[in-house]
Amino acid sequence: MDINIFVEQLLNGFQLGMLLFLFAAGLTLVFGIMDLVNLAHGSIYMVGAFTAATLTLWLDSFILGIIFALPLTLLFGMVLEFIALRTIYARDHMDQVLATFGLILFLNELVRIIWGPAGLAIPLPILLDGSINLPLGIVYPTYRLFIILIGVLVAIGLYWLVAKTRLGMLIRAGASNRVMASALGVNIRLLFTAVFGLGAMLAGLAGMLIAPINQAQIGMGEEILILAFVVIVIGGIGSIRGAFIASILAGVIDTMGRAFLDVLLLALLPSNAAEAAGPALSSMLIYLLMAAVLVFRPQGLFPPRGG
Amino acid sequence: MVEEGYRAFSGKVMIKPLLKTQNICKAFGGIIASDNLSLEVMTGQIHAIIGPNGAGKTTLINILSGQLLPDSGEIMFNDKIITRLRPSKRANLGLARSFQITSIFPDFSTLDNVVFSILARSAHNFRFWRPTNNDDRLRIPALEILDRIGLGARAEVIAGNLAHGEKRQLEIAMALATQPKMLLLDEPMAGMGAEESQTMISLLNELKSDYTMLLIEHDMDAVFALADQITVLVYGRDIASGVPSDIRANEEVRAAYLGHHEEIT
Amino acid sequence: MLRLMEKATPSSTVILLLLFALMPFLAPILGEAFYVDVFARIMIWSIAAVGLNLILGYGGMVSFGHAAYIGIGGYTIAIFSFHEINNGFIQWPVALAISGAVALLFGALSLRTKGVYFIMITLAFAQMIYFLGVSADKYGSNDGLNVWHRSHFKLGNVNFKIDDNITFYYVIFFLLLLVIYFTRRLVNSRFGMVLKGSRSNEVRLNTVGIRTYSYRLTAFVISGVICGLAGVLQANFEKFVSPDMMDWPRSGELMFMVIMGGLGTVFGPVMGATAYLVLSEILSSFTIHWHLIFGPLLIILVLYGRGGLSGLFGKSND
Numbered sequence: 001m002d003i004n005i006f007v008e009q010l011l012n013g014f015q016l017g018m019l020l021f022l023f024a025a026g027l028t029l030v031f032g033i034m035d036l037v038n039l040a041h042g043s044i045y046m047v048g049a050f051t052a053a054t055l056t057l058w059l060d061s062f063i064l065g066i067i068f069a070l071p072l073t074l075l076f077g078m079v080l081e082f083i084a085l086r087t088i089y090a091r092d093h094m095d096q097v098l099a100t101f102g103l104i105l106f107l108n109e110l111v112r113i114i115w116g117p118a119g120l121a122i123p124l125p126i127l128l129d130g131s132i133n134l135p136l137g138i139v140y141p142t143y144r145l146f147i148i149l150i151g152v153l154v155a156i157g158l159y160w161l162v163a164k165t166r167l168g169m170l171i172r173a174g175a176s177n178r179v180m181a182s183a184l185g186v187n188i189r190l191l192f193t194a195v196f197g198l199g200a201m202l203a204g205l206a207g208m209l210i211a212p213i214n215q216a217q218i219g220m221g222e223e224i225l226i227l228a229f230v231v232i233v234i235g236g237i238g239s240i241r242g243a244f245i246a247s248i249l250a251g252v253i254d255t256m257g258r259a260f261l262d263v264l265l266l267a268l269l270p271s272n273a274a275e276a277a278g279p280a281l282s283s284m285l286i287y288l289l290m291a292a293v294l295v296f297r298p299q300g301l302f303p304p305r306g307g
Numbered sequence: 308m309v310e311e312g313y314r315a316f317s318g319k320v321m322i323k324p325l326l327k328t329q330n331i332c333k334a335f336g337g338i339i340a341s342d343n344l345s346l347e348v349m350t351g352q353i354h355a356i357i358g359p360n361g362a363g364k365t366t367l368i369n370i371l372s373g374q375l376l377p378d379s380g381e382i383m384f385n386d387k388i389i390t391r392l393r394p395s396k397r398a399n400l401g402l403a404r405s406f407q408i409t410s411i412f413p414d415f416s417t418l419d420n421v422v423f424s425i426l427a428r429s430a431h432n433f434r435f436w437r438p439t440n441n442d443d444r445l446r447i448p449a450l451e452i453l454d455r456i457g458l459g460a461r462a463e464v465i466a467g468n469l470a471h472g473e474k475r476q477l478e479i480a481m482a483l484a485t486q487p488k489m490l491l492l493d494e495p496m497a498g499m500g501a502e503e504s505q506t507m508i509s510l511l512n513e514l515k516s517d518y519t520m521l522l523i524e525h526d527m528d529a530v531f532a533l534a535d536q537i538t539v540l541v542y543g544r545d546i547a548s549g550v551p552s553d554i555r556a557n558e559e560v561r562a563a564y565l566g567h568h569e570e571i572t
Numbered sequence: 573m574l575r576l577m578e579k580a581t582p583s584s585t586v587i588l589l590l591l592f593a594l595m596p597f598l599a600p601i602l603g604e605a606f607y608v609d610v611f612a613r614i615m616i617w618s619i620a621a622v623g624l625n626l627i628l629g630y631g632g633m634v635s636f637g638h639a640a641y642i643g644i645g646g647y648t649i650a651i652f653s654f655h656e657i658n659n660g661f662i663q664w665p666v667a668l669a670i671s672g673a674v675a676l677l678f679g680a681l682s683l684r685t686k687g688v689y690f691i692m693i694t695l696a697f698a699q700m701i702y703f704l705g706v707s708a709d710k711y712g713s714n715d716g717l718n719v720w721h722r723s724h725f726k727l728g729n730v731n732f733k734i735d736d737n738i739t740f741y742y743v744i745f746f747l748l749l750l751v752i753y754f755t756r757r758l759v760n761s762r763f764g765m766v767l768k769g770s771r772s773n774e775v776r777l778n779t780v781g782i783r784t785y786s787y788r789l790t791a792f793v794i795s796g797v798i799c800g801l802a803g804v805l806q807a808n809f810e811k812f813v814s815p816d817m818m819d820w821p822r823s824g825e826l827m828f829m830v831i832m833g834g835l836g837t838v839f840g841p842v843m844g845a846t847a848y849l850v851l852s853e854i855l856s857s858f859t860i861h862w863h864l865i866f867g868p869l870l871i872i873l874v875l876y877g878r879g880g881l882s883g884l885f886g887k888s889n890d
Contacts, residue, residue: 037688093688094634099874101824106867226699229692283703287696291681294693298685398781412772423769427781438760485780
């Protein structure tokens with residue numbers, strides 16, 4: 001097997017993992033601390049992408065586009081939280097799922113009205129739109145490396161936030177025991193707002209980063225949402241560390257699976273069986289992993305509540 | 308079931324322990340809830356567990372009934388090792404329990420609450436066809452239990468609407484209806500006023516002759532009125548175990564209770 | 573209108589059933605022949621909703637992936653048809669058996685979890701089936717698969733076709749009645765009582781000696797088979813299947829139908845399916861952007877329409 005392809009796919013896996021992490025980190029925090037299942041997290045991701053696309057076109061700069069789109073996405077998230085989500089905090093999870101499901105329908109349609117039904121492409125700046133020569137003679141797209149870099153930086157930043165700051169301490173307290181935290185006098189309302197805002201920005205950022213590759217599209221949020229749920233179940237609800245590790249795991253398994261599973265199967269099975277089974281099995285791999293985790297460790301790999 | 312021999316506790320008659328634990332340990336993070344607990348409940352006796360709050364009494368009952376698994380140690384019930392058996396299996400073997408925080412089926416009638424226990428002891432529950440609401444094979448035994456407990460008149464009341472004391476009685480009824488060999492009672496008198504407590508004490512006294520019991524209680528009147536054996540738990544450890552008069556006189560127990568509870572008189 | 577949906581009273585039940593029964597006659601009178609199609613679709617969805625309600629309403633199992641079983645039922649028919657096996661006596665039992673088998677597998681694993689984990693794992697399993705459909709190039713992938721011939725029931729002297737829309741309409745109606753009747757007997761039986769008890773207080777039920785897992789799994793399988801039946805009917809009716817029929821928005825829609833109609837009542841899901849589909853039809857005929865109204869409507873429904881579902885479920889489910 002060509003080492004180039006192997007490393008390339010591995011890096012692609014990391015890249016996917018980073019995007020998943022950005023998206024899932026907010027989701028798992030909101031879930032762990034606010035006990036809120038928010039299907040509309042994907043809509044924030046989508047709005048982030050479209051906003052960045054439009055701003056990039058207006059400002060003629062991708063970097064500027066992202067810089068200005070981030071606060072706008074944050075604003076959007078806050079508005080969403082204030083208007084729609086506050087009312088469902090106290091509800092049980094099924095109500096939350098259904099209410100945010102209705103929200104998705106509404107937001108998808110809103111985006112369709114504002115931006116039209118077609119996707120929106122984002123052109124990359126020259127700096128990012130090329131390839132980089134890596135050791136071992138591997139050539140890899142600059143932009144994808146950029147995504148990995150951003151992801152790692154955010155991960156470090158989140159780690160610092162959670163482990164070293166006061167807000168982070170509150171987050172950790174809230175994640176492991178919300179009732180206790182509020183009894184200790186933590187301003188829960190403020191904490192919720194901060195956490196939600198953080199999650200919204202991360203989701204928006206993820207959307208902005210993927211847009212140059214996949215275009216900003218209606219319904220893009222739902223695709224990644226399911227994958228993100230799988231990631232946070234595997235990682236443990238409420239755990240950022242878990243989300244990070246599970247995202248990388250998921251990204252790598254999914255990417256490598258799609259790339260190499262048929263090769264592996266061809267070695268084991270007759271060719272028509274391998275050809276038929278390959279694509280089906282590779283898309284199912286990540287769900288199989290989740291099923292396995294749920295069977296052997298139902299609380300996830302790194303539950304913040306300590307099991 | 309009645310072992311006349313329990314009165315001959317002075318050693319003449321051999322009675323076996325119906326329930327026996329050996330070195331049960333359970334810790335939650337850094338907190339030790341059960342510290343090497345070894346106790347025996349003799350057939351036909353009421354064995355009371357007392358101790359201040361946080362002593363690990365409810366943890367112990369949860370381990371005995373299967374809601375929790377111990378970190379180490381063994382539990383024997385009726386000569387069978389049940390340490391890791393699931394709760395439904397233990398109930399099928401004859402170990403029933405009632406809950407400290409009332410755990411009934413609030414949307415069902417009082418009668419139906421007991422019917423669930425009747426269903427549990429019947430082998431034929433994968434029946435998809437015949438309606439249950441006029442099935443006498445379920446209703447009659449359930450009504451008998453309710454009558455014995457004193458809730459017969461309230462059979463058709465929705466359980467959620469019962470008075471607190473009645474709900475506690477229903478708790479016992481549900482455990483009884485499974486035809487157990489032994490009852491694990493977790494603070495049956497929780498939240499009861501003086502009069503209701505008296506009713507419960509009389510009830511338990513009546514049942515004493517038919518069922519072996521492990522009783523967790525804070526109400527000292529009840530404990531000393533009912534118990535044949537008392538074990539005192541403090542911070543998960545068994546600090547004293549014996550007949551009521553011995554426990555009353557025990558220095559360590561008095562010390563543990565001073566400031567926590569009414570004095571043991 | 574939302575109030576109407578809260579309780580399926582005997583009179584509203586009868587009215588709706590009569591409506592179903594007479595629609596083939598009423599439609600031409602009203603001059604809208606396509607109403608027969610609309611109501612056939614409503615009945616098919618009603619069957620699926622009754623199936624989901626068994627575990628959702630009565631058992632408290634919030635499965636967010638039941639559209640997968642509809643898909644399995646439908647695709648089995650389509651695949652058989654693709655390979656030119658059109659005999660209903662072969663197709664239908666196999667379709668139902670596969671639905672049941674997959675429900676058994678997924679249910680056995682999912683029911684080891686509860687609360688939101690259960691919701692997510694059922695969703696993820698359904699996605700697996702969805703992706704299976706998408707990746708099946710031979711069977712149409714995203715474009716779907718046509719079912720050229722409806723099932724043909726041929727065995728010995730029996731030679732029954734459902735090609736005629738009116739005939740098929742009544743077959744669907746009959747099956748709907750059958751499913752409703754069967755569900756009614758089930759929920760009032762001992763099994764049903766245990767199922768309802770497991771929703772009310774699962775811990776207690778286990779403590780008195782009933783292993784609720786087996787009952788809930790059985791109910792899950794039955795509900796999967798009923799949804800499989802809906803899929804079989806849909807494939808035959810639309811003469812087309814595609815992965816969309818089992819994507820997670822479909823599962824969400826199914827949940828909405830069950831909830832709109834009334835959890836834990838036998839006929840409720842039928843009313844819910846009717847209300848949901850009629851509402852969709854009406855709104856979508858006004859504007860292409862009907863989701864803009866429909867979305868918030870669903871949210872309002874969740875919040876206020878049934879007096880809050882938390883009352884029926886209680887957070888203790890988690």
